[in-house]
Amino acid sequence: MTILTICAFASDEVPSSALEALAAARHLAEALGDQEVQALLTGSGVTEHGASLIKRGADEVLVVDDPRLESLDGELVLEVVERAVDEVSPDIAIFPHTDVSGGHVAPRLARRLETGIVTDCTGFEVKDGAIQWVRPVYGGKAMAVMTATGPVQLATMRSLAFEPLEADESREGDVRELVVDLEGVEMAVPIVDTIVEEEAFEGPSLDRADVIVSGGRGMGDEENFERVKELARALDAAVGGSRPAADSGWVPHSHLVGQTGKIVAPQLYIAIGISGAPQHMSGAGSAKTIVAINKDEDAPIFKAAHVGVVDEWENVLPPLIEELKQA
């Protein structure tokens, strides 16, 4: 069996999500009995990263490097991936579950190839040579074990579910160019503009933050929500919010943690004035340590939190911010 993993990106560095998918592919190759992992590396000016994918777990790298891929248009990536799958006929193709790869390219490829797909996986099991994909469902309240049947098994991997492999300098493998003519591909939904937003909102992005401080309905209003940001600053943390906080405009939707927002997995998650509704815990539940500050000792958040402070935030936050500033 051969495994193809898809590494499509527009950034200067190989994104962690792609290295995580590559790690998942490597682990799967081992579980299936020393199988081969090929990586498709695609984007604009990406060729130089080929060798690093070998060190990070690929046995062979196919490169499609084309200036037209600069903005990572979904249609072009789909075309490239379809060509690569046609070229190497893998048994399994693994994608990172990013918006473009997981939300657009992989599902459409599955329909085109008339083959099964399981998205947003956090793991897999191999039983008698057959693969079962494991993924959260119902907002993480349950786990499903799923099978994708068809000519090629497609799967997309949730961010942070696998750790990238350490670079192993002793690993060797071929990096070869794959020629794909993108000239004739119709861009039916072109990206006509990219607007760079100066980070208007507080601090770092949620996605890969080690520490996140979130506030919810209990903060009451936008002015009070400033205290959440202040605590985040003291901890050098990202700021998050529950759905009521986002819908009230206290945080932008890009900082919403929950089933309809970001699914995060920081080392430390501090939830203030958040009741712990399922919508929110779907996004925050994977944090290593959850600290809850809430005046209602019966709030569901205390069933999910590792550490709890039962009190009004007004009593706890100001001294907490001071303590941390001094620390």
Next chain:
Amino acid sequence: MHTIVCMKQIIDPEVPPHLFEIDPDEMKQVRGTHPLVISAYDEVAIEVGLQLKEKTDGKVTVITIGDEDTVESLHQALAMGVDHAIRVTDPAFEEADAFGMAQILAAAIRRVGDYDLVLCGRQAGDVELGLVGPFLAEELDLPCASIIANVEPENGKVRMQRSVDIGYEVLEASTPFLATVTNDESNVPRYASVRGMLAARRAEIPVWSAEDLELDADELGLGAAQITIDDLYIPEREVECELIGGETGAEKAKNLVEYLKQEKVI
């Protein structure tokens, strides 16, 4: 512009974990007496459709697959301002996977006929695979814009925003096309008014069967290509919450910092 929104009704995801049960034979959540709601991203898609209706003097049609219980969500969509609701149902549809669902929706959309765009929520709030929208685009041979947040008409075309790390991308499409929709500041769903709800209850909701859609139930799905759930379980999550003591807020704050340091969390 005429927008068709595909909507799924699900069991309220806000059912608390201790009331959440699964049926090991059916491999799904036990229905119980929990409320039924429009899946969150589909409700956002309805909102985007309604905003486009207002901007273009257009109309919105919502389609759902499901039994009589789904009428409640169709009424809600109508009360929000949707013009037409269609319910597609057949015992033969119950076993359909995402491939089958896309085929059923495609047949219904073809029967509606004249439309400019199709909107689907990026994924349903229950199984969350996010497949039906992209499959449907392939099924209808439509260009597909994925995970966008709003649709603005502009010079005979439309422009959409998709959020990316550094800001957002602007995508352009000509009709007809399909888009999968996510939430942002611009599309927080409006409430259904009481008056709207009363009017919705009087609305005609056509019910289409497999026969009406000329679908052969035995041929739903893609043969060898299948997506199945083999097992479904509730993960064990025993969390013991360490409550931080103290007489005053200041004392609790001090004890919390000490505790987190001691546990090497900070």
